[in-house]
Amino acid sequence: MSGAERRAMTGRGLAGGVIRNILHDLHRDNERKRAKLKEGRTKIKGSDLEKLRSEDPWEVLQTTLAEVFGLQLEVAPFNDLYHTYIKVNTIKGKLEGRKFVRHSGFRPRDLMAEGSGFLQWLSVYALAVSPEVCTLLLDEPDAHLHPSLQSQLVEKLEAIGQRLHKQVLLATHSTEILRGADHLQVMHFSGLGAKYLQEADQKIGLFLGLGSDYAPKLDPLRKAKRLLIVENLSDSRMLRIWAERLGLAWPKNLVEWPWNGGHAERKQLFLQLQSEIPELKALSLRDRDDMELNHVDQETLRDKSIQAPHINMVLRVWRRRHIENYVLLPAAIARASGRDIAEIEAAIAIHALIVPANFAAKDVALAMLDARGKEITQKGAGSMRALYGVSPEDIAKAMEPNEIPEDVKTLLNQISNMCAD
Known part of the structure; x- marks a missing residue:
């Protein structure tokens, strides 16, 4: 794509659509640098190679992908007289010191065969290392990423900021990111104002579902230590009605918390609350909506799509759609x-x-x-x-x-x- 085409796609929120172009540019520039450093020599001088590895965008990208995902990228030669698209393959392996060792028997495959989380992560990171970018304004780049990838993405972006002298401004609602961030780096927007947090405890007010509207629930929760997370308070009212019709007493030591996020997000909310209330136990209840029925256990209503539930948090989904x-x-x-x-x-x-x-x-x-x-x-x-x-x-x-x-x-x-x- 031309530069104008790339900017147009990025402006429409389609930065991932230009990923092959960005990777090709980074790889081509790296090859030029290596060729220049090798001029008149049989190999690149050790000090020059070390500097290249620490500062060159392609080298930084490849090392990071190996560390986080256990893979690297292979960009095929491109000539616009003969080729209609840029071919980029992924290769699985692991870092052994500075050297990336491929897994034996693994066949390279096209970049787009990788998962959506990886591609989103790569799109953000490739733009970040690009020499054409000095300031990144990222709007929830963590969306749809696994929590572990969210925290790693921010960690690597911080490293880029320091190593390649870039500024990163990131808007997020991710508790995983907020939990690991230094509170002095977090700017909180409220009403018409914005200010950096002054105390680490102030982060609690930013976690999912924890705003000024919810603050009154914190003190009762510290006493009750039992939490029911529902999509709407009308759901818990229906549960109360059914309990009454069945002659069951509704627990007095239970705090009801409305939050319409998914179970993965609710788990992060629970972890933040549990850091304040170690004895906390929770049951999270959601409508099935369009989730596959076989992802819900028939006997217990357990959400089988979540592979690593917390021992003190029960994840439940109605088997009926709503x-x-x-x-x-x-x-x-x-x-x-x-x-x-x-x-x-x-x-x-x-x-x-x-x-x-x-x-x-x-x-x-x-x-x-x-x-x-x-x-x-x-x-x-x-x-x-x-x-x-x-x-x-x-x-x-x-x-x-x-x-x-x-x-x-x-x-x-x-x-x-x-x-x-």
Whole structure:
């Protein structure tokens, strides 16, 4: 691409689209430097080679990739008279001192065959080492990166800033990054003002879900030491209603915390809170939404997509798409609205859903698991709220104990057991 094309793509937020061009430029410049340093010699002088390795963008990039990912890049020769694209392969191996040793039997593969996290990391880092860039303004470059890669990215960017004399300004909501950052490097924006933090403890107020609106929860949490993270407080209200209908006491030593982030983000929130409250235990509950059903354990509701859960944090996902799926019972909706059950069944059928007789069972039909519960109960002109003026909470209050699904009972028992420990 021409320089104008590259700038246009970067301006549209498509910096990753020019990654092959950037890598080609870095590699070509490195080859020129090596050729010049080798002029009149059989090999590059040791002191010159050491300086090249510490200051040259391509050398810095290759060393960093070997350290973080165990791979390096191989850029094929490019001639625009014959080639239509820049070929870049990845090679797996490990650093042994200064030397990168390839894994035996590994076949180089195209750059784009690597994972999206690596490609995002590489896009940011390649731009950072580029000699054309002296100041980087990065808007949440950590998004979609594994927490360990987030912290490593910032660590390596800091090293670039010092080694290659660049300034890096990074906007983030990542607790992983904030946790490891020196508080004196963190600028907090609030209202129309911004200022650097003065004390390390001030970082707590910046972690996910920890703003001024949530500060009142911290003192109760220090006392209760038990945390329930939900997407909305309406979810915990429904759990309370179901517990009451089942004759179960709602735990008094439980703080409810609304946060709509994913389990990976919630885990980081938990770790930050646990650093302040070592005895903390938590249960995180989310709608399944579009997650594959086989990622949720049928018996425990465990989120099987998270490979390294914390021993004191339980990650749970409703097997039905939305929590509202658990109130899609015509008999309960009829009682809550004062309408005839046949009318309710007809209104639900418009949404292409027939509620089965085993509504409460774990092995209920797939159509019941995948139904769009939020839309059916409270969104749009055909929802139960619009047609009959009833909310999911109203329906939950009208449910009989034997109508409450087994998933709900499983979850309530787990909350009770956590708070009894």
